[in-house]
Amino acid sequence: xxxxxxxxxxxxxxxxxxxxxxxxxxxxxxxxxxxxxxxxxxxxxxxxxxxxxxxxxxxxxxxxxxxxxxxxxxxxxxxxxxxxxxxxxxxxxxxxxxxxxxxxxxxxxxxxxxxxxxxxxxxxxxxxxxxxxxxxxxxxxxxxxxxxxxxxxxxxxxxxxxxxxxxxxxxxxxxxxxxxxxxxxxxxxxxxxxxxxxxxxxxxxxxxxxxxxxxxxxxxxxxxxxxxxxxxxxxxxxxxxxxxxxxxxxxxxxxxxxxxxxxxxxxxxxxxxxxxxxxxxxxxxxxx
Numbered sequence: 458x459x460x461x462x463x464x465x466x467x468x469x470x471x472x473x474x475x476x477x478x479x480x481x482x483x484x485x486x487x488x489x490x491x492x493x494x495x496x497x498x499x500x501x502x503x504x505x506x507x508x509x510x511x512x513x514x515x516x517x518x519x520x521x522x523x524x525x526x527x528x529x530x531x532x533x534x535x536x537x538x539x540x541x542x543x544x545x546x547x548x549x550x551x552x553x554x555x556x557x558x559x560x561x562x563x564x565x566x567x568x569x570x571x572x573x574x575x576x577x578x579x580x581x582x583x584x585x586x587x588x589x590x591x592x593x594x595x596x597x598x599x600x601x602x603x604x605x606x607x608x609x610x611x612x613x614x615x616x617x618x619x620x621x622x623x624x625x626x627x628x629x630x631x632x633x634x635x636x637x638x639x640x641x642x643x644x645x646x647x648x649x650x651x652x653x654x655x656x657x658x659x660x661x662x663x664x665x666x667x668x669x670x671x672x673x674x675x676x677x678x679x680x681x682x683x684x685x686x687x688x689x690x691x692x693x694x695x696x697x698x699x700x701x702x703x704x705x706x707x708x709x710x711x712x713x714x715x716x717x718x719x720x721x722x723x724x725x726x727x728x729x730x731x732x733x734x735x736x737x738x739x740x741x742x743x744x745x
Contacts, residue, residue, distance in 0.1 A: 459606050461573040465491045470603050471523040471569050472638045487523045487570040488537040493578075494520035496540035498551045500560055505697055505739045507661040508562065508592060508615065515560025515589070517551060519567045524596045524630045526619075528672070528714050532707060535567070545574055549582035561660055562590040562613065569595055572603040579610050590662055598635055599642035604649070614646035614665045621681035629672075629714075640685070643667065643694075652693045653737070665694040666739070670702055674713035676722050680729045687735050697739040698726060 464470055465480040477485030484490065500513030508514050520540030522529070533539045543551075552563050568575055579591060590612035597617040618639050620626040626635035646665050653664025667686050671679050679698075686696060700723040708714040723741075730738060 459573055459602060461577065464573055468570075470572055470600060472598055472600050472632075472634065473523060474600075486525070487521045489521040489570040490542055492542040493545065493548055493571050493574045494537065494540045494542050495548070495551075496520045496534045498555065500555070500558055501564060504564065504594075504615070505661075505666060507655060507659055508564065508613070508666075510561045510658065510660050512559045512561055514562055514564040514592065515552070515555030515558065516564040516566055516594075517548075517555075519565070519571055521570055522567050522596070523569050524598050524619075524632060526596075526630045527711065528629065528702070528705070528708050530703065530705065531567075532705070545578045546581065548574070548578040549585065549587075552578065552582040552587050553585055556587060556589050560589060562592050563587070564592040564594055564615075566594045567596065568593060569599055569603070572606055576606055576610060593646075597639040597642060598630075598632055599638070599645075601641050601645045604642060604645045608649055611649065612663050613661055614650060615668065616643065616646060616665065617668045617670070618643065618682050618686060619669070620678060621685060622675075622678045625672075625675060625678055643686070643690075647690060647693060653695055665690075666697050667694055668697040668699060670699045671718050671723055671726055672702055672714065673704075673716050673718045673722065676725050679726045683726070683730050683735065684733065687730075687733050692737050695737045695739065696730070696735060698723075698730065698741070700741045 468477045475485035477483045479491040497518040501516035502509045502513050521537045522535035525535050529535050592613045593611045594615040620635045623633045627633035654662045702718045704715050
């Protein structure tokens with residue numbers, strides 16, 4: 458199993474395995490320090506209904522990112538321009554404070570580069586009475602070894618599957634190996650959680666949700682993602698197909714990312730999804 462002290466001196470927590478000596482102030486691709494940098498912690502009401510429910514998801518937004526996609530909607534957080542370093546003890550207290558606010562779960566957003574610190578914080582919080590489900594909300598570019606370090610601690614994996622086309626992964630996230638890496642990571646997530654389990658109120662208690670944000674001009678890529686996930690896992694996992702892509706100033710000169718996804722593009726993806734027989738899926742309604 459990965460060791461926190463050793464990894465911080467030669468970080469290999471994520472698939473980039475850049476070897477940064479975070480313990481002595483060096484940073485790698487994710488820009489993360491040796492401690493935990495968090496940008497925000499609050500109840501969040503805009504996740505999938507089975508995650509947010511009516512009382513909200515106890516969300517912790519971590520700073521930095523091992524993908525830093527060119528179109529990122531939270532690029533200030535991903536680029537470490539927002540957030541502050543907190544201790545593992547403080548992180549565990551935040552989990553408990555969110556639970557006390559009646560959060561349905563603890564939602565760890567962009568946690569990949571802090572896996573080992575989060576593991577320690579969760580173990581500490583559970584000793585102090587943390588009982589709500591833990592959601593690992595990530596970009597899908599995960600190390601299987603790092604995920605194994607969390608085995609038994611994560612109840613729900615809320616993971617992106619961004620690309621099945623390596624050229625898109627390279628152009629937009631500088632991660633040409635994303636498709637194969639995401640496949641291996643998803644297999645480990647499903648191994649840990651098994652088939653989705655919901656309570657009487659429709660809240661997810663255990664399982665995997667695979668998100669895909671439809672990018673403009675990338676319907677073929679989206680179809681390939683849906684096909685792979687459904688043909689590999691069937692109804693074991695849920696899909697969440699999103700259409701809300703919004704071009705921000707940093708992509709104004711990058712076509713086709715400098716436009717919104719069209720309603721017709723999203724409809725084509727949904728038609729294909731239904732033609733495969735997918736029934737376990739969250740969709741977005743209204744104009745896009």
